[in-house]
Amino acid sequence: MSFRITSCHRPLAAAVALALFSGLPVGAQAQESVEDRLSALEQQLAEVEPHARGEEGFSFNTYARSGLLLNNEGKSAPGGPYLTPAGSVGGAVGRLGNEPDTYLEAILNYKTVADNGTKAHYRLMIADSTTSSNDWTSDDGALNVRQAYVEFSNLAGFTGIFENASIWAGKRFDRDNFDIHWLDSDFVFLAGTGAGLYDVTFSDSVRSNFSLYGRSFLDFPSDPDTTEGTSDTDNLILTANNYFGNVQWMINGMSAADNDERVVGGVTEAAETGVNTMLAYHGDSFFGVSDGNFKVALLHGQGLGAEVKNIGADGNLYEDAVSTRVAVYGTTRLSDSWRLAPMIMAETSKDRYLDGDEYQWLTFNTRLANELGANFEMQYEASWQVMDLDTQGYEGRADVDGDYARFTIAPTFKPQVGGFWNRPEIRMFASYSTWDDELNRYDGGDALGQEDFGGSQWTFGTQMEIWF
Amino acid sequence: MSFRITSCHRPLAAAVALALFSGLPVGAQAQESVEDRLSALEQQLAEVEPHARGEEGFSFNTYARSGLLLNNEGKSAPGGPYLTPAGSVGGAVGRLGNEPDTYLEAILNYKTVADNGTKAHYRLMIADSTTSSNDWTSDDGALNVRQAYVEFSNLAGFTGIFENASIWAGKRFDRDNFDIHWLDSDFVFLAGTGAGLYDVTFSDSVRSNFSLYGRSFLDFPSDPDTTEGTSDTDNLILTANNYFGNVQWMINGMSAADNDERVVGGVTEAAETGVNTMLAYHGDSFFGVSDGNFKVALLHGQGLGAEVKNIGADGNLYEDAVSTRVAVYGTTRLSDSWRLAPMIMAETSKDRYLDGDEYQWLTFNTRLANELGANFEMQYEASWQVMDLDTQGYEGRADVDGDYARFTIAPTFKPQVGGFWNRPEIRMFASYSTWDDELNRYDGGDALGQEDFGGSQWTFGTQMEIWF
Amino acid sequence: MSFRITSCHRPLAAAVALALFSGLPVGAQAQESVEDRLSALEQQLAEVEPHARGEEGFSFNTYARSGLLLNNEGKSAPGGPYLTPAGSVGGAVGRLGNEPDTYLEAILNYKTVADNGTKAHYRLMIADSTTSSNDWTSDDGALNVRQAYVEFSNLAGFTGIFENASIWAGKRFDRDNFDIHWLDSDFVFLAGTGAGLYDVTFSDSVRSNFSLYGRSFLDFPSDPDTTEGTSDTDNLILTANNYFGNVQWMINGMSAADNDERVVGGVTEAAETGVNTMLAYHGDSFFGVSDGNFKVALLHGQGLGAEVKNIGADGNLYEDAVSTRVAVYGTTRLSDSWRLAPMIMAETSKDRYLDGDEYQWLTFNTRLANELGANFEMQYEASWQVMDLDTQGYEGRADVDGDYARFTIAPTFKPQVGGFWNRPEIRMFASYSTWDDELNRYDGGDALGQEDFGGSQWTFGTQMEIWF
Structure with missing residues (x-):
């Protein structure tokens, strides 16, 4: 054979x-x-x-958007969700067809697992922001490091209520921040340099997170006579997040030694301490009536805590400042091809920067999407905001009382349609906005009332947005 | 058993x-x-x-060069391909042994394939440029984001002439840019923020690309009386590239609203619109006589289009500006161990910045390489440029008429010899350059005539260059 | 079937x-x-x-630290290993519980192996440094490129004593730099832009490295009359490192043409050339008495070489400057759970910046660690520094003579205890420092004597540190 x-x-x-x-x-x-x-x-x-x-070694994450926002003469139009007077105190309007910038976050991760099973995660975030359309932006860009921290989990030596806990230190965005995407506004945004302990687990449904964050209050005026002296301090924020099933209760206390020497509006009565709190519910349906999700939160803060979203980031707040905010949004499907996402956010604050001032605003926004093909959907966004701002002349801002409305239509391409959070997207858009002339008087660094931006506006553009 | x-x-x-x-x-x-x-x-x-x-997930690309360029006293010498007066209007000379900087592009990609087969590619480019030799360059560097875009291809929902098409949006270098490497000059370089459609395929040999790019014209003087006012506008560029086999026909139209309010040379007659076009041939042999490649292009532009390479990037152009450029290069082997790459580029433009000005220059350059071992080759570069620039006093520049020559010899190490585009390379070099004294008078920010750089020069140095 | x-x-x-x-x-x-x-x-x-x-293609390396350093009022405290008057001439004290900044290095590598076996390694290092605790630091940060070089090894065409050699060019930290970690001080730190040849191997125990580095001396005052003129030059450094078994002998010669035109203290007598040398021993036990390691080095330099650590980086040195430094450290285990790392560094220099000045300092430091669990250890650091600085009024600095002491206790979490170089670490710390009042008078940009930092101090904080 x-x-x-x-x-x-x-x-x-x-x-x-x-x-x-x-x-x-x-x-x-x-x-x-x-x-x-x-x-x-x-x-x-x-x-x-x-x-x-990406479970070990290097991995890469990103948020990025880049595009053109043009007025009907083909020149860049001002924009951004915070473009109205209310924006100066957190009142965002819808972002679709309303963003003039290239903003991006490049996130470099490195993960290891020790022989004893302990996991370590290093995260570095480099971010940039510019409104220049040019490719060379060394003069206009703002490249900087927003996060650099280490987090340990699965700690071999942790037991009992700490068995599932993780610890971190460095510069970071708090893990428990969450947002309303269409508004480019977080419910809460807490970030800074510090250390913390996450997921102390008391029972199946009860767990708590504790962190200390520092923030720098830099170069603020501190001599009411000469208005030339400047000073620095640190705002130290103790934060706790407690979860009971779907309910989240956050509480923050903060203290910035000698911030009462800060000169605001000619007087030295800035807050030196503050507290704020948030009660939130993370719903896993669309308000119980259909599939989807919803989130609702009530926030209240005093003193340095009266900036209820950017926790501890505003050192100009008055010692008696009080703010209350409510925010709610949900997403659902109306049919196989239509998706709906409405939201409301409103805030009232008083004695915010100066004794006697009062800020009130409410934003209503709805994002609607109609899936028309494997890669294509039409997106629509309507936004309406009403505001009544009594500034007492803070930073030269005038009192205003009026409303602003915007409607956007955006033909959108994406690799695969299927949800509000599917990215990347490539969009074209046309947007019509209109507002009360009175809002042009505010003059608080906001867009309304700027040259060529005094009344009703058509804007056009194109944009990509991606995250992964 | x-x-x-x-x-x-x-x-x-x-x-x-x-x-x-x-x-x-x-x-x-x-x-x-x-x-x-x-x-x-x-x-x-x-x-x-x-x-x-690198076909899915993260991948990394780079262009980088870094080295020393020294005069015979051991001090940094000025340099760069655009160091002559003609360089101010695009007339580059050879780059070998002529680069004083560290320049690098770090390109972070992330690619995904959706379940429906649609591919998405996110690209972020961070670039830096400095002439400092120090390791800490936070004051001298220029770290910035040059690209941040998304491109979709293989779109599941695209059929017919769009079946092979891809779409993109964000900030980018146009995909169809191509260059003469030895001159550090693109034939065309189009970059900015916008959106486009590539590879609309009409037949096997006919396909077209269409894009809209915006560029920012920032902070230009706009009040002829006080010379203190500044203004901004956007230059919007519509571009089409059409390929017929080896032939490429590019056409660009552009418009910058209110750019005619720009003050140039004391008058407000800057171009508000422009067009330009390029007819190019991409040869897959050395001009038909031997193996290799060649590229030849004829470019013509008017108004804002009179900057025929950096499309839409120069807002100072006069309303009647006209430019015509021709460029050609090829590469081939002379023998098993000798490689040759000659090129010519020439341009004539008139009424470029001021009524009546006239700029003419021609560069001839040849790169020659002699492979002498597995990792070693000798490289030679000869460059000659003749120019006749009649500036009408634009930006204080004098009229000049003369020529410049440079010869470089560069012992070069590389991981594997074998071609003009094999990188990385580590080089040493000695360079002799000489030019007409008259060129020192130009004073347009160019190197010629600077301190210690007034006549014939020997320069020396070392450099690495890499791309992948 | x-x-x-x-x-x-x-x-x-x-x-x-x-x-x-x-x-x-x-x-x-x-x-x-x-x-x-x-x-x-x-x-x-x-x-x-x-x-x-990470042996081919992309890989990622990092050094990073980030944390809070607070005084007993909860405000940022000055800090850093170089915070004393002696720090201005290289006299570091211990770093544990003494660092106020976020400093990080993101290192992107790309490695290839050619068909002929030659390896190429491209390294890009982006670094940032800031003392701001905020997440957005585009105004306070310092993002820049510290390294961008290519290194070839395993060269197919290299034989004989060059068989194991590697060559490099670009901007880099020299490969042979080594440090005392607890002091954040290198024995030698050589960095700049240039090219070199490593590992010329003469025998099993004898090998040498040769490199040329350029450094930029930028914008120094060069007109003693007006004190307005500025000038630039390059410091070119030829370096050789020779290894004979555990012995390292480094020699550096340097020259900065026209640096003698630099105005220092009103006169133009700055050094134009310099030499320095280091004799070091890299021990693979703890001074022969127990397991561990030790390193000892004697450094001496003159003229531009009188800055014996940051080779060639200080252009203000006087033409007759002379410095001598000795440094030694070791690490060992005292028991299964205790680790010890003592060190001493001392320097004397005279005619350093001005004729007749004299700087002397000595630092003693000990790091001690007690491993108490899988993820936890207590770390202790004691630091004592004595200095006698006679500045002759250089840069307005007063003469000082005194000592400084610091003790830190730092509960430390890490994925796996086991050694001095195991990272990442997450620490809390409390630190007590005390010093002679006289040191407050130095006023050389150092921390001692700054507002709220005039005597004995308690500081507190938290920090992460990682490298990989």
Whole structure:
């Protein structure tokens, strides 16, 4: 009998052939070798795979948007969700077709697992923001590091209520921040440099997070006579987030030593301490009436805590400042091809920067999407905001009382339609906005009333948005 | 009969051994398991492999150069391909041994493939440029974001002439830019923020690309009386690239509303619109006479289009500005160890910035390489430029008429010799340049005539260059 | 006999089954196919694995620290290892609990192996430094590129004493720099832009490295009369490192043309050239008495070489400047759970910046760690520095003579305890420092004597530190 092994250059195959003709049982020896090689491959691949999946070693995350926002003369139009007078105190309007910038976050992660099972995650975020359309923006850009922290989890030495806990230190965005995407507004946004402890787990449904964040209050005026002296301090924020099932209760206390030496509006009565709190519900349906989700939150703060979203970030707040905000949004499907996402956010604050001032605003916004193909959907956004701002002349701002409305239509391409959070998207858009002339008087660095931006506006543009 | 399985810890091997002695056919059961494991491995590896290859997930690209350029006293010498008076209007000379900077582009990509097959590619480019040799350059560097865009291809919902099309939006270098490497000059360089559609395919040999780019004209003087007012506008560029086999026809139209309010040379007659066009041929031999490649292009532009390379980037152009440029280069082998790459670029423009000005220049350059070992080659570059610039006093520049010559010899190490585009390279170089004294008078921010740089020069240095 | 192949969709399994029943020997044909698939998998995996391991393609490295350093009022405290008067001339004290900043290095590598075996390694380092605790630091940060170089090794064309050599060019930290971590001080730190040759190997125990580095001396005052003129030059540094077993002998010569035109203290007598040298021993035990390591070095420099650590980085040095430094540290275990790392560094220099000045300082530091669990250890650091600085009024600095002491206790979490170099770490710390009042008078940009920092101090904080 003639038998030839072709294209076999390995000892293994020779051994198999040998075994076949030697009368020894086939397989044991050969399978052992195959087995060894399979095991080796499986083990190697088990080591390699977490790297490809981003579970170990380096991984890359991003948020980015970039596009053109033009008026009907083909020149850049002002824009952004905070473009109205209310924007200066947190009152965002819708962002679709309303963003003039290139903003991006490049997030570089590095993850390791120690022999004892403890996981470590280093995260570096570099961010940039510019309204220049040019490719070379070394003079106009703002490249900077927003996060650089380490977080440990699965700690081998942690037991009991700390068994699932993780600890972190460095500069970061707090893990529990969450947002209303269409408004480019977080419910709460807490960030700074510090350390913390997450997921102290008391029971299946009760867990708590505790952190200390520092923020720098830099170069503020501190001499009411000369208005030339400046000073610095740190705002230290103790934060706790407590989860009871779907309910979240956040409480923040903060203190900035000597911030009462800060000169605001000619007087030194800035807040030195503050507290704020948020009660939130994270719903896993659309208000119980259909599939989707909803989130609702009530926020209240005093003193340095009267900036209820950007926790501890505003050092100009008056010692008696009080703010209350409510925010709610939900997403659902109206049909196989229509999606709906309405939201409301409103705030009232008084004695905010100066004794006797009063700020009130309410934003209503709805995002609507109509899926029309594998890669295409029409998106619509309507936004309406009403405001009554009594500034007492703070920073030269005039009192205003009026409303603002915007409607946008945006033909949108995406790799796969299917949800509000599917990205990337490539959009074109046309937007019509109109507002009360009175709002042009505010003059608080907001867009309304700027040159060529005094009344009703058509704007046009194109944009990409991505996150992963 | 005695039989022992050694170093076999898996059930599989035991099952095989069992089968052998039980009289059951060997292989079916065992092979099934081996088959399962092989299939699992093959599938896992098929998921992992595209990540290692950079076809999915994160990947990294780079262009970078860094080195020293010194005069014969050991001090930094001015340099760069645009160092002559003609450089101020695009007339580059050779770059070998003529670059004083560290310039780099770090390109972070992230690619995904949706379930429906649509591909998405996010690209972020961070770039830096500095002439400081120090390691800490926070004051001298220029770190900025030059690209941040998303491109979709293989779109599931695209058919017909759009079946192979891709779409993009964000900030980017246009995909169809191409260059003469030895001159550090693109034939065309179009970049900005916008959106576009690539590869609309009409037939096997005919396809077209269409894009809209915006560029920012920032802070230009706009009041002829006080010369203190500044203004801004956007230059919107519509571009189309049409390919007919090896022939490329590009056409650009652009408009910058109110750019005619710009003050240039004391008058407000800057162009508000422009057009330009390029007819190019991409040859896949060395002008038909030997293996290699060649590219030739004729460019013409008017108004804002009279800057025919950096499309739409120069807002100072006069309303009647006209430019015509021709460029050609090729590469070939002279023998197994000698490579040759000659090129010519020339431009004439008039009424460019001021009524009546006239700029003419021509550059001839040849790069020659002699491969002398696995990792070593000698590189030579000769460059000659003649120019006749009649500026009408624009920006205080004097009229000049003369020529400039440079010759460089560069012993070069590389991982593997073999072609003009093999990188990285590590070079040493010595360069001799000489020019007409008259060119020192131009004073347009160019190097010629600067302190210690008034006549013939020897320069020396070392440099790395890499791209991947 | 009934026989069914289940869940087998590949021709392979069918072939096996066929072979079984055809009477042909089992295995040969089947094993060949399994063999082919195994071989293919092994080959694919061999290509993929180096990417996951960072041996080919992209990889990511980091050094980073970020934290809060607060005084007992909750405000940021000055800090850093160089916070004393002696710090202005290199006299660092301990860093534990003494760092107020976020400092990070993001290192992006790309490695390739050519067909001929030559390896290339591109390294880009982006670094940032800020003392702001805020997340948005575009005004306070310092993002810049510190390294961008290419290094070739395993060169196919190199033989003899160059067989193991590698060559590099670009901007980099020299490969032979080494440090005392607890002091945040290198023994030598050489960095700049240039090129070099590493690992010229003369015998098993003798090898040498040669490099040329340029550094930029930028915008220094160069007109003693008006004090308005500024000038630039380059400091070119030739460096050689020679290793004889555990002994390292480094020698640096440097020259900065026209640096003698620099005005320092009203006169133009700055050094134009310099030399320095280091003799070091890298011990692989704790001074021969126990397991661990130690390093000891004697450094001496003159003229521009009188800055013996930051080689060639200080252009203000006087033409007759002379410095001598000695540094020694070691690490060992005192027991299973205690680790010890003592060090001493001292320097004397005279005629450093002005004729007749004299600087002397000595730092003693000990780091002690007590491992108390899988993830936890207590760290202690004691630092004592004595200094006698006679400045001759250089840069308005007063003469000072006194000492400084600091003690820090730092509860520390890490993924796995086990050594001084195990990172990441998350620490809390409390630190007490005290110093002679006289040191407050120095006024050389150092922290001592600043507002709220005039005497003994308690400081507190938290920090993460990581490298990989």
